[in-house]
Amino acid sequence: MKLLIFRTILIYLCVLFAMRLMGKRQLGELQPEELVSTMLISNLASISIESEEVPITASLIPLFLIAGLELLGSVLSFHSQRFSNLVAGRPKTVILNGQIDQQALRMLRLTAADLLEALRGKDVYDPRDVAYAVIETNGSLSVARKPDKETPTLADLGLAVQQQKATLPFVVDGQVLTDNLTACGKNAAWLEQTAAAHRLPVDQILVLLGNDTQDYFLLKKESRPGDGGKGAAG
Template sequence: MLVLVLRTLMIYLLIVAAMRLMGKRQLGELQPSELVSTILISNLASISIESPEVPLAASLAPVCLIVVLELFSSALCYMSPTAAKILSGTPVAVIRGGKIDQKTLRELRFSASDLLEALRGKDIFDPSEVNYALVETNGTLSVSRMPQKDTPTREDLKLPPPEARTPMVPLIIDGRVLADNLAWCGRNEQWLDKVLRQHKCARRQVLLLLGDDSGQVQLVKKESR
């Protein structure tokens, strides 16, 4: 039993390290080669855990090889656009000027329902509102609206810029100070303690504290149990 636990722990740490080396993409954003590597690594890892009679080094060697191949292919795609095109493909336009390219949809085996679902994910319910839509190499849809349907900016409306140059970011989560976000807002822990004193709240009592570089904050205290 102890051997199985140790094998599982070693495999877990190795797979985590491998995933860190391969990058931080979400599952829906993986390129084909990355998705294949992820599936193979998960299968090989399960074999290593379920088959204690197989030597650990021998069972994990293919995992290391796959990681090396993935890193090599990533470097190759970075240096060679041609290799990137072969391994990952190229983005394909499916809507131009509000008109759906049905031939391209058939080639991609992308049904009208699939297209409408992807557009709804962009808060678009009418394809005629789309100026240009691309199916990216990872299968996601990128959309540019018609100029007359696009959301106006503050500059378009000739409104003054907001006081804050940074969005509201978490400064404290569950009593833990996020030093990087605090520094990004141009603040320090002395300022933070002053804000907490104004709200008569200790750090350990904070569930969530948001703030920006203008000094605006939003505080959510923990509920007493």
């Protein structure tokens, strides 16, 4: 049992390190070669954990070899568009000026129902409203609406706004996000003053959101079930 626990922990740490090496895209939008690498690494890890008779190096060596190949492929793709197209493919336009390209759908083995479902995921319910839609190499759909179908912005309406920057988290679970404070023209003094106004130490703030204006939202940590946090706007 001790050996199994040790092997599990070691494989876990090695897989975590390998995934970190391959970059954050492994955690989100996977390219074909990244998906293959992830699947192989997971299989190698499970074999090493379940089969105690297999030397642990028999999994670790291929694991880091796969991670190395993935890194090499990423470097080659960065320097060679031809290699990138060969490995990951190219984005494919499926709608242009409201017209669905049926040949492109056949090439992608994508049904009309699949396309309409993906459009609904982008809050588009009529293909005629689309100026340009493309299937990316990771399988996701990117959509640009026609100008007359776009949601108008405040700038389009000629309305002035006081807030120039997006609302960002300043504190999350008691941890101060200094870069976000600086980006919105705030500093540690402002944070301490805001926390003091609510009679809270900073480490007792669950969430503090704000922007480059004086408005903010603060929610304190609950001391026990039933004690609600208090939101406030400055």
